[in-house]
Amino acid sequence: MNHLIRLAAAAAALCLGAVGPVLAQAPDDLLPAATGKDVVVRVCTACHDATQFAYARHTPDEWDNEIVKMQSAGAEMTAEEQLAISAYLAKNLPRSAPAAPAALSDAKGPPG
Numbered sequence: 481m482n483h484l485i486r487l488a489a490a491a492a493a494l495c496l497g498a499v500g501p502v503l504a505q506a507p508d509d510l511l512p513a514a515t516g517k518d519v520v521v522r523v524c525t526a527c528h529d530a531t532q533f534a535y536a537r538h539t540p541d542e543w544d545n546e547i548v549k550m551q552s553a554g555a556e557m558t559a560e561e562q563l564a565i566s567a568y569l570a571k572n573l574p575r576s577a578p579a580a581p582a583a584l585s586d587a588k589g590p591p592g
């Protein structure tokens with residue numbers, strides 16, 4: 481009987497092993513793999529996980545504001561790390577700035 485229980489436990493463990501990675505995607509995996517990701521994960525997931533910002537899309541200025549905001553919340557990073565984080569967020573979680581009105585009217589162009 482004992483061996484049956486052990487077999488069942490082993491089977492359950494196998495199942496969990498196969499299904500686990502699919503069900504439980506680590507929050508860090510939400511971040512695109514790119515230069516600086518390691519720094520972002522190290523510095524920016526100390527207080528909350530990456531889901532807090534992985535879905536956000538900001539312009540470079542907005543990201544810099546966000547970083548400053550986190551620093552006033554207590555986030556600690558060297559100047560070098562701050563640059564790496566700023567570059568990573570701006571490049572990999574970007575929101576394009578709204579088009580300038582001049583560019584919009586240019587695109588339409590005068591009729592004829």
Ligand code: HEC
Pocket residue numbers: 523524525526527528532533536546547549550553554555556565
């Ligand atoms: C010292 C702790 C701490 C660290 C480190 C930290 N944060 Fe936060 N973060 C917070 C707190 C506190 C909130 C507010 C959470 C809430 O209100 O639910 C927050 C919220 C956010 C939000 C949601 C929008 C907002 O402004 O409330 C974003 C985006 C964010 N953090 C990004 C980052 C990034 C990017 C980094 C790395 C530079 C970072 N955080 C590092 C504490 C931290």
